[in-house]
Amino acid sequence: MPLETDAISFADVGQTFLTDAGPLTALSGVDLTIRRHEFVAVLGPSGCGKSTLLRLTAGLIKPTAGVASVFGVPVTQPRDDIGIVFQQATLLPWASVEDNVVFPARHKRGRVSRKDRDHARTIIATCGLAGFEDRLPGELSGGMQQRVGIARALFLNPDILLMDEPFSALDALTRDAMGFELLRLWQASPKTVLFITHSIPEAVILADRVVVMSERPGRVIADLKVPLGRPRDESSLRSAEMQDFLGHLRGLLIKDKVA
Numbered sequence: 001m002p003l004e005t006d007a008i009s010f011a012d013v014g015q016t017f018l019t020d021a022g023p024l025t026a027l028s029g030v031d032l033t034i035r036r037h038e039f040v041a042v043l044g045p046s047g048c049g050k051s052t053l054l055r056l057t058a059g060l061i062k063p064t065a066g067v068a069s070v071f072g073v074p075v076t077q078p079r080d081d082i083g084i085v086f087q088q089a090t091l092l093p094w095a096s097v098e099d100n101v102v103f104p105a106r107h108k109r110g111r112v113s114r115k116d117r118d119h120a121r122t123i124i125a126t127c128g129l130a131g132f133e134d135r136l137p138g139e140l141s142g143g144m145q146q147r148v149g150i151a152r153a154l155f156l157n158p159d160i161l162l163m164d165e166p167f168s169a170l171d172a173l174t175r176d177a178m179g180f181e182l183l184r185l186w187q188a189s190p191k192t193v194l195f196i197t198h199s200i201p202e203a204v205i206l207a208d209r210v211v212v213m214s215e216r217p218g219r220v221i222a223d224l225k226v227p228l229g230r231p232r233d234e235s236s237l238r239s240a241e242m243q244d245f246l247g248h249l250r251g252l253l254i255k256d257k258v259a
């Protein structure tokens, strides 16, 4: 796969759901391009269609207008080269950490090989869970469960990682730590990341670019490069320039809300 290929592209994408109360347009005229291995965060008011954008990319739903493409091909169904992490880890409660992580192999091939198990153990260790392979999800903290979810999403070594508010259910300290762990994983094994969040600082500390969406029907109202080098740490947002950038994003989100 050439590095210059666009990993994700939306061309005039719209999504209208038919509801009992009539048609509901979640997205309208969305144009967005994400390069391979880019880390893009999406911010926007509640209900503006962020998760819909992610589900379209994953091939879980089809756009009712325009075209959503992955590596230049219109998305028509879920793909193996896309991993998804949701707000809740949605683990199988009766299965061990290792069995949860190898689940994509079982789902794809109907069986789990010795090699799959070795691979799972390597990923589990990379995600900071060595020694917990045989534990059940209920025995783990929320942060650890979310790590299992990330390990499962990474199992098939996807090119694209879609993350829908993955750390929002965690306490503030764990959330920050998980963000930096994600950056470490992303730098060790580059991937295209589409990361949805409600947190402006989280978006800025993690992403190369921040996309801001309008109130529903969601469209892109700003697409900004984060003026910050890497590696990043806790002090990265303290400069006057970064405070201005955070303030600018806050202004965009508030302005859209009161407009």
Ligand SMILES: Nc1ncnc2c1ncn2[C@@H]1O[C@H](COP(=O)(O)OP(=O)(O)OP(=O)(O)O)[C@@H](O)[C@H]1O
Pocket: 017, 018, 019, 024, 025, 026, 044, 045, 046, 047, 048, 049, 050, 051, 052, 053, 216
């Ligand atoms: N399958 C569906 N059927 C009907 N309406 C839907 C469906 N999926 C989403 N919607 C509606 O589309 C709109 C956008 O939903 P979506 O979950 O994408 O927003 P969001 O920006 O992710 O919200 P939040 O930040 O609160 O998670 C909402 O009004 C939602 O109720």
